[in-house]
Amino acid sequence: MIKILNLKKQYGERTVLNIPELTVNKGETVVVVGPNGSGKSTLLRILAGILSKTDGEVLADGEIYYMPQQSIPFSKSVKENILFSAKDSKEIEKRCDDILSELSLSHLANKKAKKLSGGECQRLALGRIIINQCDFLLLDEPTSAMDIEGTEIIESVIKKYKQETGCGILMTTHSPKQAKNLADRVIMLHEGQIAEQGSPDELLSNPQTNWGKKFIDMWKIDT
């Protein structure tokens, strides 16, 4: 599991993250929602070990893979990007071809990755991660650049990877539909703090706080 205790991130006097306690178990998908600047990426970046925390503890008993909000491909072909990211060489060609197919990238396999569109690049970023087995996936808005079909592809690939590996997932989204579709638990972040958390049905249809109600009302315009 990943366990967070009294986690704080400050920039100067400003606290952008303050989470007394949060646990993500293996086999569980936790979706973090909240407005721009609420601390979603900060949380994932600290857990991924690429941003230092100001205070608190992060405990993790497994290997963590992280897909940032904006991924930069290596200067290689699409297929080479995935092969290059693989830690294990066993049946690697076949696994790579399967992933390219699952992500609808087979036709672009030999294209330079730097020339991909934003949505294609995001699919490749996921491919570079799921070529490996891990205990926890951190996905920061994995479908932000996707059209409707691309979103469905990514969501089904995430579900399949979780089913096959039993990993735990902590991901962020601005899509209520995605939260409903993927989450076992939804966490609502507001100004760096957990405002509410619960099952997607509970939280999205019946928020408890005034702020949560306002946030969900704005979201409903979108559904």
Ligand SMILES: Nc1ncnc2c1ncn2[C@@H]1O[C@H](COP(=O)(O)OP(=O)(O)OP(=O)(O)O)[C@@H](O)[C@H]1O
């Ligand atoms: N290096 C920095 N110095 C000062 N403030 C920062 C720095 N990095 C991030 N912040 C602030 O921390 C807050 C949280 O940022 P974060 O990127 O975690 O938000 P977010 O919830 O991921 O937003 P978005 O939905 O736009 O991706 C923001 O107000 C941001 O301006």
Ligand SMILES: [Mg+2]
């Ligand atoms: Mg973010």
